[in-house]
Amino acid sequence: MKEILLQIDGKQVKATEGMTVLEAAQSVDIFIPTLCHHEKLEPYGGCRLCIVEVEVNGWTKLVVSCVYPVEENIIVRTRSEKVDRMRKMILELLLAHAPNSLQLQAFAKEYGADKDRFEKEASFCIHCGLCVRYCAEVKKKHAIGFVNSGARREISFIPEIAAKECNDCKECFELCPTSYLQAVFVLTKALAFP
Amino acid sequence: MSRINSAAQLEELRKDILSKRDPDKTCIAICSGMGCHGLGNDMVISALEEEIKKQDLENKVDIRVTGCHGFCEKGPILVIYPEEICYMEVTPEDAAQIISETILGKKVIDRLIYTDPNTGEKAVHQFEIPFYKNQTQYLISYNPKVDPKSIDDYLANGGYSGLSKALFEMSPEQVLEEVKKANLRGRGGGGFPAGRKWETARNAPGEEKYVIVNGHEGEQGAYMDRAIFTGNPHLVLEGLIIGAYAIGSHQGFIYTRHDTPQLKKNIDIALAKATEYGLLGENILGSGFNFNVEVHFDVGIFVSGESSALMSSIEGKNPEPRPKYIRTSVRGVWDMPTNLNNVETWANVPQIINKGAEWYTSIGTEKSKGTKLISLSGNIVNTGVVEVPFGTTLRELVYDIGGGVPNGKKLKAIHFGGPMGGSIPEEFLDTPLDFDELAKLGAPIGAGGLLVLDEDTNMVEKTRFFLDFLANESCGKCVPCREGIRQMAKILTNISEGNGKEGDIELLEEIAEVAGTASLCALGKTASDPLLSSLRYFRDEYEARIK
Amino acid sequence: MDNEKIDQIINAHQGKPSSLIMVLMEIQSLNGWLPKEVLSKVSEKLTVPLTRVMQIVTFYKTFSLIPKGRNEVHVCMGSSCHSRGAVSLMNKVQDLIRIRPGETDSESKFSLESGNCLGCCNLGPEIIINGKHHARLTPDQAEDVLKNYK
Numbered sequence A: 001m002k003e004i005l006l007q008i009d010g011k012q013v014k015a016t017e018g019m020t021v022l023e024a025a026q027s028v029d030i031f032i033p034t035l036c037h038h039e040k041l042e043p044y045g046g047c048r049l050c051i052v053e054v055e056v057n058g059w060t061k062l063v064v065s066c067v068y069p070v071e072e073n074i075i076v077r078t079r080s081e082k083v084d085r086m087r088k089m090i091l092e093l094l095l096a097h098a099p100n101s102l103q104l105q106a107f108a109k110e111y112g113a114d115k116d117r118f119e120k121e122a123s124f125c126i127h128c129g130l131c132v133r134y135c136a137e138v139k140k141k142h143a144i145g146f147v148n149s150g151a152r153r154e155i156s157f158i159p160e161i162a163a164k165e166c167n168d169c170k171e172c173f174e175l176c177p178t179s180y181l182q183a184v185f186v187l188t189k190a191l192a193f194p
Numbered sequence B: 001m002s003r004i005n006s007a008a009q010l011e012e013l014r015k016d017i018l019s020k021r022d023p024d025k026t027c028i029a030i031c032s033g034m035g036c037h038g039l040g041n042d043m044v045i046s047a048l049e050e051e052i053k054k055q056d057l058e059n060k061v062d063i064r065v066t067g068c069h070g071f072c073e074k075g076p077i078l079v080i081y082p083e084e085i086c087y088m089e090v091t092p093e094d095a096a097q098i099i100s101e102t103i104l105g106k107k108v109i110d111r112l113i114y115t116d117p118n119t120g121e122k123a124v125h126q127f128e129i130p131f132y133k134n135q136t137q138y139l140i141s142y143n144p145k146v147d148p149k150s151i152d153d154y155l156a157n158g159g160y161s162g163l164s165k166a167l168f169e170m171s172p173e174q175v176l177e178e179v180k181k182a183n184l185r186g187r188g189g190g191g192f193p194a195g196r197k198w199e200t201a202r203n204a205p206g207e208e209k210y211v212i213v214n215g216h217e218g219e220q221g222a223y224m225d226r227a228i229f230t231g232n233p234h235l236v237l238e239g240l241i242i243g244a245y246a247i248g249s250h251q252g253f254i255y256t257r258h259d260t261p262q263l264k265k266n267i268d269i270a271l272a273k274a275t276e277y278g279l280l281g282e283n284i285l286g287s288g289f290n291f292n293v294e295v296h297f298d299v300g301i302f303v304s305g306e307s308s309a310l311m312s313s314i315e316g317k318n319p320e321p322r323p324k325y326i327r328t329s330v331r332g333v334w335d336m337p338t339n340l341n342n343v344e345t346w347a348n349v350p351q352i353i354n355k356g357a358e359w360y361t362s363i364g365t366e367k368s369k370g371t372k373l374i375s376l377s378g379n380i381v382n383t384g385v386v387e388v389p390f391g392t393t394l395r396e397l398v399y400d401i402g403g404g405v406p407n408g409k410k411l412k413a414i415h416f417g418g419p420m421g422g423s424i425p426e427e428f429l430d431t432p433l434d435f436d437e438l439a440k441l442g443a444p445i446g447a448g449g450l451l452v453l454d455e456d457t458n459m460v461e462k463t464r465f466f467l468d469f470l471a472n473e474s475c476g477k478c479v480p481c482r483e484g485i486r487q488m489a490k491i492l493t494n495i496s497e498g499n500g501k502e503g504d505i506e507l508l509e510e511i512a513e514v515a516g517t518a519s520l521c522a523l524g525k526t527a528s529d530p531l532l533s534s535l536r537y538f539r540d541e542y543e544a545r546i547k
Numbered sequence C: 001m002d003n004e005k006i007d008q009i010i011n012a013h014q015g016k017p018s019s020l021i022m023v024l025m026e027i028q029s030l031n032g033w034l035p036k037e038v039l040s041k042v043s044e045k046l047t048v049p050l051t052r053v054m055q056i057v058t059f060y061k062t063f064s065l066i067p068k069g070r071n072e073v074h075v076c077m078g079s080s081c082h083s084r085g086a087v088s089l090m091n092k093v094q095d096l097i098r099i100r101p102g103e104t105d106s107e108s109k110f111s112l113e114s115g116n117c118l119g120c121c122n123l124g125p126e127i128i129i130n131g132k133h134h135a136r137l138t139p140d141q142a143e144d145v146l147k148n149y150k
Helices: A021-027 A081-095 A102-111 A130-137 A159-168 A180-192 B007-019 B041-054 B092-104 B140-145 B151-156 B161-169 B172-182 B194-203 B224-231 B233-247 B261-276 B307-314 B343-355 B357-361 B394-401 B435-440 B459-473 B479-496 B504-518 B522-526 B529-544 C003-012 C017-031 C036-045 C050-059 C079-083 C086-097 C139-147
Strands: A003-008 A011-016 A051-056 A059-064 A075-077 A144-147 A154-157 B026-031 B061-066 B078-081 B085-087 B210-215 B251-256 B292-297 B338-342 B371-378 B384-389 B411-416 B422-425 B449-454 C071-076 C110-115 C127-129 C132-134
Touching (some): A003 A021, A011 A021, A051 A081, A059 B504, A081 A102, A081 B479, A081 B504, A154 A159, A154 A180, B007 B151, B007 B161, B026 B140, B041 B061, B041 B092, B140 B224, B140 B384, B151 B261, B161 B233, B161 B343, B172 B194, B172 B233, B172 B343, B172 B357, B194 B233, B194 B338, B210 B233, B210 B343, B224 B233, B224 B261, B224 B343, B224 B371, B233 B251, B233 B261, B233 B338, B251 B261, B251 B307, B261 B292, B384 B394, B394 B411, B394 B449, B411 B529, B422 B529, B449 C079, B459 B479, B479 B504, C003 C017, C003 C036, C017 C036, C036 C050, C071 C086, C079 C086, C086 C110, C086 C139, C127 C139
Parallel strands (some): B026 B061, B210 B251, B210 B338, B251 B292
Antiparallel strands (some): A003 A011, A051 A059, A144 A154, B026 B078, B371 B384, B411 B449, C127 C132
16 A cells, blocks of 8 residues: 655644545544544545645645545645634534534534524434444444435434334444434334334 | 448438438428427427428428527527528418418518517518527537438538548547647536546546536526537537547447437437447447447436536436545546536537637637527527627627517626526626636626526525525535525525524625535535625625615 | 336346436336335335435435326426516416425325426426426416316
8 A cells, every 4th residue: 555645734644545634634643523424434524524724736725534535745734714614614504403412512612613603493413424324334224314305304214124123223323413313213113113 | 221331431421412402492490499399389380281281392392390490589480491581480370371472472471570679670581680690600500400300411411520530530639639729618617628628538547438428407597408409419429429539438428307308309319320320339430439329317406417426327326426536537437537528518529620620719719719509598588599609798698689688677687607606797798708707707607598687686586596496406415505505595585585684694605605615516615606696796785685 | 006017117127226216217207106115116126225215216306205196287497487477476376276396286186396497498487287388477377277277
């Protein structure tokens, strides 16, 4: 595997070809906030919280570090005025859904995000996709999936599969940053399990 | 029909077709585009056919059912050759009179010809009508002369000579150079130099290379691709094969809409005919070059016009875009180098090869070469598809060709690019049509759908409408797009209804910045463009609605 | 519902997950809607997880999980029609049929869609019913147009 040298927050980092910027940063204990990332799952690129500045040949651009591949000699900045501004807004948009999420609250403190910036939204799912992806990629049971598109998107259990598999598993429950997953499970069990 | 096996055989066939055609024979070319179809042109066609039969004129008069002529507002439209008498808003009841008075009696029917609504001036021939006179047509000019179901019509008009020249007189590298020299820029909205994209695909490593025609045309108010593709599919096909030769691809895909059965039928017929004639498939024209085409359909969603989503769909997966950190010209369909271009871009290729890059670059502006198809819509008198050289001013498009704004209203703005574009106020009407000039004003040309907005347009409401459309089309995967559009639409609704608050505009701009920077794909990234453009020029309309 | 034909379509693509969208479109076109049992069968035979089938079916407006009405009413809401008064036309149509876009009325007579631009802007604002264009309509003319459909 080819070795790639890059700079993250002023630190020289040795990474291997095929690694993402996030993985490279984590390998030297540089913290980048994430919501939809999980080491057992394929990178998703949904929450955009891990956005960082990357400078290549004098040009700076903002990229999502969990999917951006490492390149020779790039300069990465995990915090900057622009990066922080992006993260603050992303958090505020999500806090409109789940103001009581401990994980969101912790990030909100760091970035000065105001949980009351936007009116409260009905659903407290933040669409990190961890539950859906975990069940598909790790457990391979496909008991839960996404339905509908855009702002109407939601997670939905397949009642027949969930009735068979979930009671003995529930491994996805601890992944949910807002506990919305548990709420949907209880509701589905009560209303739709065969 | 045996396959054509050499350049010489192609020319012989062309000569043969022409020899069997009498240029002085009367031919009624009737537009069968969607616009005319919706106004009942099929009944006009039946009425004319019946009348011709009744008067025993079947051997003396041809009827040619063609693609879109462009003047959709005045449909059903027909042109009588060789005189080029143009009749508009024709009804089935006019058929008898047309046959007896014009075809037989050689008299023009006054009430059916074009009358200028302002001056009252009449124009008998198509080339005298201001709508057509003020255009410069190289692409859509074929349409009235070609029945899309007939490959012979296209051959009679010089079709496939570009392909023959490319295959037999030029190497793939030379074809590529010519397209690069011509500075052909993508017509689908990107405006990216096609030659450079071809070169990347050509040089990228991969055992297979693919070429794609993006016929999705999802932009609202844009219908010029359908006019060309339905009306003259061979033009696009010829361009595609030439491109495939230059890039080194042997497999092409046509990606198009599922809701236009006429388009699908015409494409299928064209592919079958081209294969029959040896212009597609194995050993094209006996040159040794092989190339095949597959047709794919979308599922009725806007995002499938986005190139990476489209390629996903061709692979049988969800049309979901993926981040473009690796360009699709390097890794596209099945991870192979893939070159995707818009219908109109491909349609430009044959003439570049036939007449040369030097000729092509003599048309247009310094950085935008050739002609552009524009579809005029909205508050405009002459709705339709037009073709003008780059450099034509917006004023000429709207007034000289478009006939101005109906009902005596004033023009407020011109909008390009649909829900991902921007609006230009009246004061910039003398801007020339040019990729970069329009981008500078915040209203990039997009696919070329020109929407005219009159003085009664509520710009806040219009912006909210565009955002609503994208909210429905968003896949919902990433936060900046899904949540950003949700919140922006809410704020705009409040402002539009007169419930705007202090700070709303600034909040909109903040959300727009995040959506524009951090979204996963172009839908999210450009979703706030109409908003930013309307704030730039019409900020007062927003402020007036905020307490 | 033509179960035999539906089975034919599904079986022709057995074991081919990449044919999912194509199969769903064929069944939708044949049957007018996609019942749950059909979706389960598609999932099983094409070896695609049911969650994926549900995601695709609910993602695209082309697919319907409920039976559609006898007449499909489509009011174009493209940008050009919008500039020419499509909103008032749509409001009138909604008042007349008493349903919103995406719904079917209780007698299964009409299904209403607010449509994507079909690119025939010279006809706008228009209502397209069962593929037939009713062009250049004012809200007052909507009632007369709808009256002709059973």
